[in-house]
Amino acid sequence: MNASLFPWSVNLLQFVIVVYNYVAFVFKYHYYPFKPLFAFYMLVVYKSLSKMSYLNRADPGFLSPLSDTVDTQQHPTRFCPYCNCNFPLRSKHVRSLNKCVATFDHQCNLLNTCIGEKNRFTFIVFLVWELFYHFLSGLIVIFCNPNFEHLKVTDFWADKINSFMTVPISFFFFIILFVLFVFSLSTAFNGETQYENSKGQLLFYIKDFGDDCFDDGFYVNMANIIRVQKQEKFEIWNPRKGEHQGIKKKRSAFERICDNEYYSCC
Ligand SMILES: [Zn+2]
Numbered sequence: 001m002n003a004s005l006f007p008w009s010v011n012l013l014q015f016v017i018v019v020y021n022y023v024a025f026v027f028k029y030h031y032y033p034f035k036p037l038f039a040f041y042m043l044v045v046y047k048s049l050s051k052m053s054y055l056n057r058a059d060p061g062f063l064s065p066l067s068d069t070v071d072t073q074q075h076p077t078r079f080c081p082y083c084n085c086n087f088p089l090r091s092k093h094v095r096s097l098n099k100c101v102a103t104f105d106h107q108c109n110l111l112n113t114c115i116g117e118k119n120r121f122t123f124i125v126f127l128v129w130e131l132f133y134h135f136l137s138g139l140i141v142i143f144c145n146p147n148f149e150h151l152k153v154t155d156f157w158a159d160k161i162n163s164f165m166t167v168p169i170s171f172f173f174f175i176i177l178f179v180l181f182v183f184s185l186s187t188a189f190n191g192e193t194q195y196e197n198s199k200g201q202l203l204f205y206i207k208d209f210g211d212d213c214f215d216d217g218f219y220v221n222m223a224n225i226i227r228v229q230k231q232e233k234f235e236i237w238n239p240r241k242g243e244h245q246g247i248k249k250k251r252s253a254f255e256r257i258c259d260n261e262y263y264s265c266c
Contacts (some may be wrong), residue, residue, distance in 0.1 A: 018166065022140065043139060055123060056112070058119045061101050061103060075088070076239065085100075090102070090193065092133060103238060104116050105193045191212065191215035192215070
C-alpha cells in the first residue's frame with residue numbers, strides 16, 4: 001500500500017521548524033529552555049512517526065478466501081460476492097484493494113490505509129501520540145519565540161514566517177485529530193465500529209440484533225479491541241440473539257452527557 005505523503009510531510013515540516021526554532025533560541029540567547037519538555041517532544045515525534053509508518057505497512061486484517069471462510073451452519077456470517085466467500089460478521093469488502101477486511105472500522109484518507117481488526121488499537125494509540133505531537137509543536141514554537149525585541153506583534157510574526165506557519169497547522173491538526181479521537185474512542189467504548197455507527201440499520205445484523213449486539217460494557221469492549229488485534233486468528237463475532245432485541249439500548253456516559261432532556265445532539 002502506498003504511504004500517503006501528506007501527513008508525513010506535515011509532521012516532518014513541523015519537526016524541522018520546531019527544532020530550528022529551538023536551536024536558534026539556544027544560539028541567540030545562549031539559553032536551553034524547557035529541556036525535559038523538548039526531550040519528551042523528541043520521544044513523541046519518534047512514537048508518532050513510527051506508529052504512522054507501522055500503520056502504512058501493517059495488515060489491517062485482510063481475509064483470505066482460502067483460510068478464513070466461516071461455517072454458516074455454526075455462525076452467522078457475511079457473504080462477500082466479490083471474494084465469493086462467507087467471512088466473519090463485521091468484515092467489509094474494500095473495493096479499492098479488492099479484499100475483505102476483518103472488523104472493518106474505516107478507511108483513513110490521511111494515512112491512506114484501512115483500519116480494521118489487526119490495527120485498530122494501534123490507530124487509537126497513534127492518535128494519542130499525534131495529539132501530543134501537534135499540541136507540543138505549537139506550544140514549543142510559541143515559547144521559543146519570545147518577543148524580547150518588543151516589536152509590534154504583527155512585525156514579530158512576519159519576521160518569523162516559519163513559526164507563523166507551524167502554529168496554525170498545529171492548531172488545525174490538533175482540532176481535526178481530537179474530533180477523530182473522540183469519535184474513535186466513543187465507538188470503541190460502545191462496542192461498535194465507525195462503519196457500523198455510520199451504516200446503522202443498513203447492515204443486516206444491526207437491523208436484526210440492534211446496534212448494541214456486540215456491546216459488553218465500556219471496559220470489556222476496549223479490552224476486546226486489544227485482544228482481537230493480538231490474537232493470531234480472526235474473531236468470529238456472534239451477535240447476542242434476542243437479548244437486546246426490542247430493549248432500548250442503555251446509553252453510554254458519553255451519550256448521556258451529549259444528549260439530555262435539554263439538549264440532543266443526535
Ligand atoms: Zn470480499
